Amino acid sequence: MRVFKCGQCDNPLFFENTKCENCGQLSGYWDNNRQMLTFDPSSSVLISDREKIEYRYCKNQEHDICNWLVPKNAEQDFCRACQLNRTIPNLSDRENFQKWRNLEVAKHRLIYQLQRIGLDLPSKMTHPNGLCFDFIAKTENPNIMTGHANGVITILLREADAASREQAKQVMNERYRTLIGHLRHEVGHYFWEQLISKDQDALQSFRSIFGNEEENYNEALKKYYETGAHPNWSRSYISKYATSHPWEDWAETWAHYLHIMDMVETAHYFGLKVNNKTFSKNMKIAPSKDPYTIEDFEIIVQTCVSLSFVVNSINRAMGIPDVYPFVITQVVLDKMKFVHQLLLPKRKL
Known part of the structure; x- marks a missing residue:
């Protein structure tokens, strides 16, 4: 940002x-x-x-x-950000109010970034193919889950509670779990429908990179939760959950693409630079640029890798977890390049 x-x-x-x-x-x-x-x-x-x-x-x-x-x-x-809210929690409950506040901070940052990319964000309340958000307490509907369906992004309020989110992170053996991460992931499902499912060329390219999304989704998730990811998952996927189904691989890749773009944009505007001498001669550290003006995604990733190494090192010095604890392999990079190329025509610089 x-x-x-x-x-x-x-x-x-x-x-x-x-x-x-x-x-x-x-x-x-x-x-x-x-x-x-x-x-x-x-x-x-x-x-x-x-x-x-x-x-x-x-x-x-x-x-x-x-x-x-x-x-x-x-x-x-x-x-325009708040027009996308379809459901908000009962604000007479103080705990609900604070959780909603946390959700709105993350959602407004998400909308900033989607607008920065140049994506259309029509409200589902006025456009059938639009987008909206339901922020719901589990007690209001015991069967509801965080997720996306036909443009409706549902986020359970418990995700806005740091203790509950950390507990879920440990139970599910995740390295990273944040509100902005949830929102970026779920909105990725929406934009798969908008940018890929309706474009045969994009769909064929998607299948060649991510796999066939016609694989039974419910069966794939059931198998994933029963057996987990295969041992060598990190060679081809950004996260374990990405292995469950091509749709989830897309959503996870999309979310990490947005993570990287936001990280590099923030560093650029603060004027953060990494000394080339710190890294190996094989790593080319690009000069600081606004990533939304760069066509070659490899330049953005090179900047991200060096920045995240520095910030992770600072976090470790303070005894706290890495800010970006992920490895971007060549296969994952190719997936992110696909996202980048798909979005380049949307840019409004």
């Missing part, structure tokens, strides 16, 4: 900030041009410092959930 600054004093702002901690200006995110706009806190209206245009906050700002902006005269009360 890019670095945002206060329009008044140039102080850095986090993506979720509603106020500059240095000068006190109000702040809000305007997704039309991916800018953080700032406003005079003493004024009764939100007139941006940069554009001198009047805005208002998304309606969910009243819950301290969203800092995105909408034009003052817009028909919609909600921003």
Whole structure:
């Protein structure tokens, strides 16, 4: 993610900030041009410092959930990210409220990235082939699970609880389990339907790389949970779960592609660079660039590998887990290249 600054004093702002901690200006995110706009806190209206245009906050700002902006005269009360919510939890429950808040932080970052790529995000409430989110407590429907179906992404609230998520991570022997990871994975299923299933050329290329998705999905998952991944899974897959079925391999690969793009974009905007002398002569460390402007995905991966090694080393120095504990083999890289090439025409630089 890019670095945002206060329009008044140039102080850095986090993506979720509603106020500059240095000068006190109000702040809000305007997704039309991916800018953080700032406003005079003493004024009764939100007139941006940069554009001198009047805005208002998304309606969910009243819950301290969203800092995105909408034009003052817009028909919609909600921003483009919050318009995708179909179901939110009962907010009278304090625990539910905090979990929803955690989910919205991750979801807004996801929507930022999908918009950055240039993907269309119609709401399923107004478009049959659109996208929407259901954030649901397990107690409301004991049979419901986190997942995707026909454009509806369901995330159980327990995933927003750090202790529950860590417990699930240990039970399922996963190396990485985060809210943003869940959302990136599940939205990958949606975009498989939008970008691949309806395009015969893309579908044939998909099958040559990931396998035949017509394999019985339920039987494949049942077999995976009974026997697990084969011993040499890491040579061809980014995770054990990716071995279960071509659809899951795609969704896991898609999620990691988004992880890598966000990591490299963030490093670029912060000006982070890795000293070439630290690594072997065989590793080419590319200069820092915005990954969304790079056509050759190998350059992006080379940057990611060096960055993740450095950040993982810092984490280990502090006694905490690696931020990116995965190995990208040539087979996995080829899968990510397929995702990258599929998305290149969508770019809106």
